[in-house]
Amino acid sequence: MEQHAAVANVPLERKGRFAVLWRKHFWGLLFLLPAFVIFILFLWVPIFKGFIYSFYHIDFVKGNSFVGFDNYKVALHDEDAWTAVKNTVYYMFLCLVIGFWIPIVFAIAISELRRFQGIVRVAAYLPNIIPVVVLYGLWRWFYDPVGPINGVITGWFGADEPVSFMTDTRWSMISLVIMESWQQFGSAMLIYLAAVLSIPRDWYEAAEIDGAGVWNRIRHITLPSIKGLLGLLLILQLIGTSQGYQSQLAMLDGGPNNTTLTYALLIVKYAFNQQNYGVASALGVLMFIVLGLLAIVQYRLQGKEGDVR
Amino acid sequence: MKQLDRGILSSFDLKKKPILIGYSIMVLVLVIMSCSMVYPILTTLFNGLKTNVEVNSFPPKFLPSEWHFDNFKKGWNFIDLPEFLRNTLYIFGGNLVITVGVLGLASFSLSRLNVPKRKAIYFFFMMTLFIPPTTYIIPNFVNLKDLGLMNSFAAFWLPAGANAFFLLLLKNFFDEIHYEIFEAARIDGASDWRSFVQIALPLSIPIFSTLAIFIFSSSWNDWFWPSLIMHNDSHYPLATAIYKYVINAKGLALNIRFAILTMVMLPPIVVFLVFQKYIMRGLHLGGVKG
Known part of the structure; x- marks a missing residue:
């Protein structure tokens, strides 16, 4: 340079x-x-x-006025805020359990395909292409008590009554996570796939000659080779899901009974439903402090990966 | 070194019975996965062709028993799709121009020109990648309001230039171009401006096409932010309009709804299939994106 x-x-x-x-x-x-x-x-x-x-009361008409720590007090004494934190953690947890491992498994599986690899790749990425608003309309119908999923459950598996995926408080968040995992797994899969395909083939050859079985080859060659990427995508997923609110807002508006009210959605609701921009900013600052820690980990990991920076 | 013609499994492995069975199951799972990806798209299309009674029947059928193409005509007339489409394209076009102009210049400067304290400046831009956008979504909104940008396309165009991720991609791209080209231009008396416009820009068409696809998908997708900034039909982009008037519509027949959704879904799919090569490369380039 x-x-x-x-x-x-x-x-x-x-x-x-x-x-x-x-x-x-x-x-x-x-x-x-x-x-x-x-x-x-x-x-x-x-x-x-x-x-x-976060220290002001925001009023577009009369002008802003300083209120000290009042916004923070309101935020910390709001019961919804604690519900929202719990929901967000639950949402992040579900995204890990349901969504995180699928792209890895499929990336390894697709890398093993000898033919039609391109087509499968494109198919896996297709849901990323569809505008999310279309997906909302589509999945509302899928999850409907008289939609196709319930058609399969009651028709083929003989369940007594349809599951209300959206309005049942036990199911609502899980349903959203399944929808999002389905939609987004393609892009993570492609990143893993590129990494898996770049592993030199002769390593496997050598391992096979030494008598390593298929599982051992995956465990001792494939997984260690993409370890750095795994860590980085894990952090990125945590950062991403901790901010999730759009599908919760669009599909259920935080309901039923606040079970899908995430923290970011609470911020949005404070601002645009109650016009209370001060408290919303205070909530944002609190979130910034917590996520800042995650961001530092991300920064470190990306430095190690050498992809970004 | 030449890559051997094998993956984790060798052709020798596939002659063993248990491995062959496992491999077949894996292929089957992949086929099911591919179908589950394509199925919703086809369902949307076919539901748009059914009668309303048939869409609502339980259990639902995949193929329509009669084909009603007039649903699409009704859907077309239900809301003013061309107007919303025009707004989306406005946002897309403006964002692209600003990205090329602002970020192109900045990354060229950081990569090729004499800049004091280059590291510090680069850090100033890159730091923004590590601040989660949701934490400042509200001040961002209030800020746009203070700047008087409510209900204007400029509220999308100008902030499009504040994208550290695109800056990173562009700078990496410019770093790869051989500097002899710029050296030669300089010896021939080209100014920095000329070497940017006549050499760097034409050479970077591949990266800009990749960025164009990113920008296209974000302006086609984004529904929430425009619904806050824009206030009337003449400014709503397509996604926002669909959310407001189709997804949340009461009393809109399901088959018409699906017909509209199909019409909104098809252009991005066509763009994707046509530009597949660039998109896949772009994803690779983007490598790890938030």
């Missing part, structure tokens, strides 16, 4: 240090200027304003 940067140093007349530096850096800085302005205006300002707003 340094050597070709030096190429730009066309011999400069000696004018004064400042003029020299100015000429040297002028274009570089000018090209960066728009990005600077936009990043500050639309990312850094909101991030910092979040902290400031």
Whole structure:
């Protein structure tokens, strides 16, 4: 990088240090200027304003007024907030149990296909392509008491009565997680698949000659080779699911009986249903503090992986 | 080294009975998986072709008994799809232009030009990747309101330039271009601006096409944020309109609903199948994305 940067140093007349530096850096800085302005205006300002707003009562008509820690008090004394934290943890847990391992298994399985690998890959990625609003409409019908899933349950397996996947408090969150896992597993699968396919084939050859069975080859060669990626995607999934609210909002609006009210959804509801932007900002700051710890782990892992940065 | 023609399993393994049975089961599972991925798409299409009575019958059937293509015509007339489509394309086009302009320039500068404190500047941009967006979603909204951008397309176009992930992809791409090309241009007297416009931009069409696909899918998908920013039909993008007027509609016949959903679903699928190669490469490029 340094050597070709030096190429730009066309011999400069000696004018004064400042003029020299100015000429040297002028274009570089000018090209960066728009990005600077936009990043500050639309990312850094909101991030910092979040902290400031959390101490204010926001009123678009009368203007903002300072309220100290009141917003935090409201947030911490709200019973819904604790329900929301519990629901979010439950949601993250379900996403791990139901969603995390599927892409890994399928990536290894698909890597073993000798033919039609491309078609299976495309098929697995298809649900990512469909707009989510279409999925909401579709899955509402799937989960309907008279929808196809219940048709199979009552028809083929002879269950007595249909399961109300959406309105039963025991099922609602699980149903959402199944829907999301189905939709999103393709992209994670493709990432794992690329990693699995890049493992040198002769390692397996050597292991086989040494008498390692299929399971041992997977356990001692395939899995260790994608270990770093596993850790990174695990963190990314935790960060992603801890912020989940869109499907909960669209499918059930946090119901039934607040069982799908996640923390992020609570923030959104405080802001846009109750117009209480101050408390919503305070909730956001609290979330920032907790997720900041996760982000540090992510930063470390990505440094190790060397993919990003 | 040439890759041997084998995976975890060798052709020798497949001659053993238990392994062969296991392999067959695995293939069967993959076939079932592929079907479960395609099934919902076809269901949407076929439900859009049934009579309303048939969609509501229990247990549901996969294929329609009669084919009612006029459902699509009714769905087309139910809401003003072309208008919402136009809004979506506005957002897509503006976002793409801003991304190319702002992030293209910035990444070119970071990768190729003389910039003091390059590391610190890069860090300034990349830090934003590690701050979870939901934590500042509310101040972000209030900020846009303070800037007077409510109910305007600029509320989407301008923030599109604040994407550290795209900046990262672009910078990695520019880093890969041989610097001799730029050196030659400079010797021939090209300014930095000219080497950006006439050399860097044309060379980076592949990466911009990948970004275009990302931007396309996000502007086609995003329904919640536009529903907060935009206030009337002449500004709603397609996804928001579908959510408001179709998914949450009371008294809209199911078959018409599915016909509309099919019409919304098909363009992205067509785009995907046509540009498959770029998309798969883009995913690979993106490597690990949040």
